[in-house]
Amino acid sequence: MDDQPLPSDLPDPDSLGDSFLVYEVEVGDDQVLYYGDLAGAKEAVLRTLSPRFRERGYRVSLEYRMGEHVLVATERSTGIDGIPWTNVVLFGLTVLTTLYAGSQWYGIDVAADPLAIVGAWPFALSVVGVLAVHELGHYVFSRYHDVEATLPYFIPIPSILGTLGAVIRMNDTIPDRRALFDIGVAGPLAGLVATVVVTAVGVSLPPVPVSEGSVVAGLDIGYPPLVAGIAALLGEPLAYGDGRMVNPVVVGGWVGAFVTFLNLLPVGQLDGSHVTRALLGERIGTIQRAVPVGLFGLAAYLFVFENGRGAQLWALWGVLSLLFLRGGTATPMDETSVDRTRWVIGGVTLLLGLSCFTPIPIAITG
Template identity: 45%
Template sequence: MESVDSAEDPPVEALQSVFHLHETRRDGGRILYYGESRVPERMLVREVWPAFRRAGYEVQVTSTDSGREDVVVARPVSEGVDGVPWKNLSLLLATVVSTMFVGALTWYYIPFSEVTANPLVVLRAWPFTAAILGVLATHELGHYVVGRYHGVDISLPYLIPFVFPFGTLGAIIQMRGQMPDRKALFDIGVAGPLAGLVATIIVTAVGLSLPPMTVPSWAVQEGSEVIVFNNPPLLNIIATILGRPTEYADPTVTVHPVIIGGWVGMFFTVLNLLPVGQLDGGHIVRAMVGEAQERIAAFVPLVLFGLAAYLHYVLGNSLSESVGLWAFWGLISAAIAFKGPADPIDDSPIGPARMALGIVTFALGALCFLLVPIEVMTV
């Protein structure tokens, strides 16, 4: 670590009113300012952030190991993707493979013996993979594009491969930079669900327009149990507009697997709009109501546990169905809420136009909600 001349630093004068500077050093691309803060940490960041951001730096406050000095850390703002995003591409490839295999075995009813004999047969499931990944990637790219528009350091999407029933657990992005204000937080938060819903509607419409699938006899044996994915209201609305069925009286006929991409888009929209922590709903509500978001988030796990209890003790659903699903997300939402929401530098209100858009977004999300998304039925 080397000392640097303050004349070469970002605008040090922005620090003078709130920070007593002792020494300035450079550590790679970062610049570290050692001294004592004259104000609370949050106030210090809000005071110096605009000037440093204009100079191309983000600011964080920490302290030395001994705790005797405060350290203001300035690091250059990322301008985009540095080099080839190997991790993102590797996860994308793995998720393409996992969704094709799961799609072939589960939704295209290709026997496992046939898949092991000729793995390339899974390519028949490419429409399922395109539907699933198209919905998920569009959602996350909505966040990415709007995040870059606002100058926030945000990663490309990371797709997560998995097994049954969809071959993926979804996708995430990392917001590594600071959030400049509540308007940027709102725009980034709302962009994903809205972009994802557009893709979901398109995928659902395409799936409903494709011919139904024939289920082989070995998959529909009398007395066997099957997992049923029930229709969210939005899916029924699209089907009604197009005049297409979503189920058939003949148990050997079922809808095209592409429709599952639409179902996944709707279900993930509901989960992402939970108003807790760093989920999209948490970002949107934090931007809309400020710090009161944390009080709202505290009730979300209770509501989800309440749904699970109602399904189990009142409606008699088993733990293997939607009871376990909502109980699991009750635990997940509690953990996410505990970590807290994003903390924008500028906490000014977002204005009536964005408030209205936020309400519309949650209303669209409500059309994707289903009390019993999945259940086990006997054929």
């Protein structure tokens, strides 16, 4: 036994005997380790014990260390301690990479005048904005359900879009299917609102010239029904002749739609998996296994009938979906079914996700 006393707000080891037979406790600075033997299946043990620790302000995990089962209790904190420098730095880098990407869409010669990159701020704001609103939706509802989650981690990359998106991490158990649904669906719905606003603003702005031989001149963007529908409602075109293209802010709306569709794929830890898991429970397994099959099938179709345009993208996502499958999906502690209202919201969200799909999102034309 460790010399430090067990914190008074933690369950007494003897009270866990119905699920976990404790024979030693080790108290550390930031964790308490209960060594013992399982009195049932791992998932059943966690499902039984997690609520007991959660109500006392702790989250637990079961690990297997050096031949022993260990119940690890860590104090929960839904607040933000200090300045999250990793999040801040990644956000700053993403602003820079999206500004650089925007300079290519606007035809700004950054090499001749580095400060001119600031002129690409509408593109950077639209892309970073839709991603931030999406992740903010997750974060707000994580806090609402008292689930420990990080601030968004933006992923900068020097490319034609400037980013690979953003993610938050939930460092906690999910109390029930209702919380899993709300947290999962909040991101796509918030992101869709931002996408609609950005797209509407973008199609209303004047087109920009495209220099022959530039990177963007060799790209063909496929607009999903959501973006095309907004443009049609506002009576604005999505294609111009004579060396012109839509305002790059529209590309920000396209990014929002594309990210929404990908996130709503019901596999692994993606939002669509959280929503579907909350609605269907453990029956989600069959649907998850169908996702890579569908993605590889789409890639094969494009390879055969569309000269391979877009095939590599969906083949890549087919591989990623297989990796997501191996990572598993979120498992709520309480499996009580969600209410009818959430079923309706879930169905509408998934349908809106389909409106963000286009078989060839982007392709090289030259």
